Amino acid sequence: MPDINAIKDxxxxxxxxxxxxxxxxxxIPRLRTNKKMKTLTLTNDTNYNEIPGLIxxxxxxxxxxxxxxxxxxxxxxxxxEGMAYKVLGTTxxxxxxxxxxxxLLEHFPFDLVNLDFSxxxxxxxxxxxxxxxxxxxxxxxxxxxxxxAKKGYVLIYTTLINSKELDCPVLTQNCRNFSVSGWTQDxxxxxxxxVVTDCSKKVEIIESILNQLSEKYGYDIEIEKMExxxxxxxxxxxxxxxxxxx
Amino acid sequence: xxxxxxxxxxxxxxxxxxSQVIWRNANWKKTLSEHNxxxxxxxxxxxxxxxxxxxxxxxxAAKKLFPEIxxxxxxxxxxxxxxxxxxANMCLRSQLETTLRLVFFSKHPIEFQWWLDGKAIYRxxxxxxxxxWGPSYIYFQKLENINKFDSLCEESKKLFGGGNGGKRIxxxxxxxxxxxxSGAGHFQSRPDRYTPDYSIKEFKRWNSRCVEVQTYxxxxxxxTFSDEIKDMTPTARNTVLNxxxxxxxxxxxxxxxxx
Numbered sequence: 272m273p274d275i276n277a278i279k280d281x282x283x284x285x286x287x288x289x290x291x292x293x294x295x296x297x298x299i300p301r302l303r304t305n306k307k308m309k310t311l312t313l314t315n316d317t318n319y320n321e322i323p324g325l326i327x328x329x330x331x332x333x334x335x336x337x338x339x340x341x342x343x344x345x346x347x348x349x350x351x352e353g354m355a356y357k358v359l360g361t362t363x364x365x366x367x368x369x370x371x372x373x374x375l376l377e378h379f380p381f382d383l384v385n386l387d388f389s390x391x392x393x394x395x396x397x398x399x400x401x402x403x404x405x406x407x408x409x410x411x412x413x414x415x416x417x418x419x420a421k422k423g424y425v426l427i428y429t430t431l432i433n434s435k436e437l438d439c440p441v442l443t444q445n446c447r448n449f450s451v452s453g454w455t456q457d458x459x460x461x462x463x464x465x466v467v468t469d470c471s472k473k474v475e476i477i478e479s480i481l482n483q484l485s486e487k488y489g490y491d492i493e494i495e496k497m498e499x500x501x502x503x504x505x506x507x508x509x510x511x512x513x514x515x516x517x
Numbered sequence: 518x519x520x521x522x523x524x525x526x527x528x529x530x531x532x533x534x535x536s537q538v539i540w541r542n543a544n545w546k547k548t549l550s551e552h553n554x555x556x557x558x559x560x561x562x563x564x565x566x567x568x569x570x571x572x573x574x575x576x577x578a579a580k581k582l583f584p585e586i587x588x589x590x591x592x593x594x595x596x597x598x599x600x601x602x603x604x605a606n607m608c609l610r611s612q613l614e615t616t617l618r619l620v621f622f623s624k625h626p627i628e629f630q631w632w633l634d635g636k637a638i639y640r641x642x643x644x645x646x647x648x649x650w651g652p653s654y655i656y657f658q659k660l661e662n663i664n665k666f667d668s669l670c671e672e673s674k675k676l677f678g679g680g681n682g683g684k685r686i687x688x689x690x691x692x693x694x695x696x697x698x699s700g701a702g703h704f705q706s707r708p709d710r711y712t713p714d715y716s717i718k719e720f721k722r723w724n725s726r727c728v729e730v731q732t733y734x735x736x737x738x739x740x741t742f743s744d745e746i747k748d749m750t751p752t753a754r755n756t757v758l759n760x761x762x763x764x765x766x767x768x769x770x771x772x773x774x775x776x
Contacts, residue, residue: 341567342564361584363571370575
């Protein structure tokens, strides 16, 4: 069974840094080095290698890095390690990003948003993926509302895919709850499934949602993904893309 | 920033620095090697606070007070492992008191703002009041769920009411207060020893109190934020019930809240 930290290192080296570099090149073309991308990263306290990776690639610097962890002791450890300018959290990101009075909101927008939910001790029951995807849309909406002069940003979403049920009507309703002027459609799923348990199908659905949200929020995105088997029936799926506003 | 060099420290400071490095390391390592599994269980119990923090995100009182509730527990563990048992107990009293304040202030935003502004108006409103919720623990005893919970407990397990062995929170608070007020039998120093020193007896006494405090905090939060615990994911709720509250009280909680 591959170690979760080794899986994360593979994701960092084979996907995240590559997309981040390309995103830096496309979104901040004026600066060849020291791009100072304002970064939000959901990370854990034992492997936060994406941070030194981004810094050594001259995509960001410590004063522009915000780390997030949902648990007190891991939060403390991250603070102690001092890799980020600020550590946020002690709550689940997907719950906090929807919270209108939370501290998180004042830090938006970011140039790079790394939502690695697999590093946040994902809960095992049904409904987890739906909440994460809900959190993704909340993030996309916030990023757009507060975009300032930003042309776009890098979005990375990493999650644990297992055989628990994914409830498509819940995904549809969650998306409806984010109203956008001029947008009256529902997200569509091939074959109109109600409940999905197949891992590959779930990954397809996530990709499809990100693409459909591009119409809702007015952006272009080219998605790349990587899936790594953690143990039988469980995989870590990472989907990354450069979001460019139209 | 100047570089730290022991040899550059002035006389008194150098003396205490060199001695504390020795006793701090010795007590820490001895405590962790003798009690690592007990401390690990305790840390997992303290970590349950994250579940509550997540559910109470919109509460202004929770935003301000939860970090302090956690840090009091965190500090208590550190003090105990360094051999500072009296101060470890002080932190536990602070943790319990801040939790009771959180419960009160979450329903009393005006009083919360007075308290944030440093105004002890509760002393004008309630005579003989030692804290923001008024005299004694009557406020908590009047809360419906706490009342119901205590009525389901046998006498010796009641938290705020009850006779012999009951009034557990009141009694525990009282015991911990002895450390704040340097009551006899609650000193840090010993006749034969000044320096903090690992003591199996003191550690076990502190550990038992720390477990109690975490248990009662989870019980109080469950009873006063009952909508929130019902709205938790099953995983989070089971963590609160099994780890935060534990076998002694969890079935009474389930019965009280109809979980």
